[in-house]
Amino acid sequence: MFQLVREPIDIRKITDGIRNAEDGAIVVFEGVVRNNAKGKAVRFLEYDAYEPMALRKLEEIGELARREFEIREMAIVHRLGHMDIGECSTVIVVASAHRGPAFDACRFAIDKIKEIVPIWKKEFYEDGEIWIEGGH
């Protein structure tokens, strides 16, 4: 399951949708909106995307991960639009027979998102706003 959404992400729904009797591990990564960046207070974020390409790239990451790691299934949901501090911007769920590949694939996926998925974050501060360019 690979999705771009504009409403809060229901993590339980994703994990329940992926769950299978063969799995011994489900690893969940949650990307969260932080209240600071490089020493500046952040009020909120907005995410924008080149949606058709971003979706295609999320699916590509899933294919790469399944090829490279011994996992059974992966789901990635990225939220777009306005997000307040503490809200979840990204969820990656990996299901696997064993924990090792699940952790590895999850780390691979979030790093790859920050490299090849055309989504951009705009940080809003007390005194202005700025588009973030490049991964962190």
Place this chain on the structure above:
Amino acid sequence: MSLRILFFASLSDITAIRETSVDAAGFTSVRSVFEKFAKDFPALETYRASVLFAVNSEFARPESPVHDGDEIAFFPPVSGG
């Protein structure tokens, strides 16, 4: 026929364009399309070294060819997650 042109994030702010189209005639490569907009919007020059290109939703290189009906996107390094 025409090319569909998309700008995202800071590049969209600079050009005040999210989506536009140009006559495909005279454009041979992704670079040639970028040059046209760099001339129209000199502020794009600061992005020359970092801008990423996509043709029909796949990453492309400056020398990648463009054809009638292609969708060409210009955007800064990504920052999702």
